[in-house]
Amino acid sequence: MRQVAKTNKIITQWLRWPIYFRITLFVLLIILAFGEVIALVEPNEFPTTFDGIWWALVTVTTVGFGDYVPETYLGRGIAMIMILAGASFVTAYFATISATAIKKQHNYLEGNVAFKGTNHVVIIGWNEKASEMIDSLKVVKPYKQIVLIDDSLNESPLIENVTYIRGDATNDLTLQKANILKADAAIITADQHKNEHDADMLSILILLSLKGMNPELYCVIELLTEQQSNNANRAGADEVIRTYKLTSHFMMSSYLAKNGxxxxxxxxxxxxxxxxxxxxxxxxxxxxxxKEASYQLLEDESILIGIKRGEETKVNPPLSFQIQHNDALIVFTH
Incomplete structure (x- = not known):
């Protein structure tokens, strides 16, 4: 019984190896074995074992240079056996390699290949906003790796430095494929296929999933309504982008300026x-x-826009506004 159990264990471990690795071992064994045998059978035609191995290699791969040829019936019989046994394995080897490469390519295109890099940016949701962000990031940080998580695309958008992961961003397996534990930041865009309330609810759920797996991850979330702002802050959002406010403010400013x-x-x-x-x-x-800080920053070609004091932000405060120790400067620079 112990012998049977040991045999089953060996077989199981052998079958766990990738099939192309197992076929490679078979091919190598055939080449080495028949190369050794032919050198023993026909020492005049194959002076060294290496010559026999060389002949076995070019024969089973159907290259056939013809520089070494067995002359005896026994030698030719050995060659026939090797061709029948080896050619099938070689064919299977190359077919397996090709199939594996094609399968891996399809898996990559379909978003099924896990991302192994680190310090990357994860963008959740494929839409025009995501496309624009990717284009901008490629200019500002051309070598920054980006992982796109989306469940609506059938294939990767095939953008340089962008790895597509297909799946639900609230699912732990999807986030693990995106290597969320080693990510630098995550940007959650609103789902354009849902109404505003449902889109915000989904964004909050995604944020909770991200922070649950990696509490230190810097998260930017887009919201379409005011109702979920507090929930986004409670869920740990580092930055909440209220699209409805930004868009309305820009549109109203354009109306008031009336000058393009x-x-x-x-x-x-x-x-x-x-x-x-x-x-x-x-x-x-x-x-x-x-006023004094503005002049000082202008020398560095930076424009002082406002002051951030705790949770309060003052944009274009009075010129006499005094800067304190714990303040932060909001500047527009290049």
Whole structure:
């Protein structure tokens, strides 16, 4: 019984190996064995064992250079056996390799291949916003790896430095495929196929899943309604983008200006070279007024937009507004 159990264990372990690895071993054994045998049977035609192995290799692969040929009946019989036994394995070997490569390519296109990189950005939801963000990130950080999670695409959008993971972003297995534990940040876009309330509820659920797996992950979430803002903050969102407010504010500003602000809005894209930054206050700014700090930053080609004090943000405060130790400077720079 012990012998049977041991045999079954060996067979099981053998079958767990990839099939192309097992076939490779068979082919190598055939080449080495028949190369040794033919060198023993016909020493005049095959002076060394290496010559026999070389002959066995070019024969089973159907290359057939003809530089070594068995002359005796026994040698030719051995060659016939090797061809019948080896050619089938070689054919199976190359067929398996091809099938494996094609399968892996299909899995990659279909979003079934796990991402192994680190310090990447995870974007959840494929839409025009996601496409624009990817284009911007490729300009600002061209070597930054991006993982796109979506369950509506049948195939990867095939964008450089973007790995597509197909699946539900609330599912742990999907997030594990995206290597969420090693990610730098996650951006949750609103589902364009749902109504505003349901889209926000889904975004909150995704945020909870992300923070549940990686509490330290920096998460940006897009919301379409005001009702879920508090829930997003409770769920641990590091940044809440209220699309409804941004869009309405830009549209109202365009109406009030009546002078074509759309071109200005396009310059707010980080890909254009201009970015917003939040800088901690250094000793050189403490006690200075907003006016004095603005002049100082202009020398570095940066425009002071506002001051962030705790949870409160003051955009374009009075020129006499005094900067304190724990403040942060909101600047527009390039």
């Amino acid at each position: 602000l759309s071109q200005f809005y396009s310059e707010l894209n980080p890909a254009s070279g201009n970015v917003f930054k939040v800088l901690p206050v250094t000793n050189s700014f403490i006690g200075k007024t907003f």
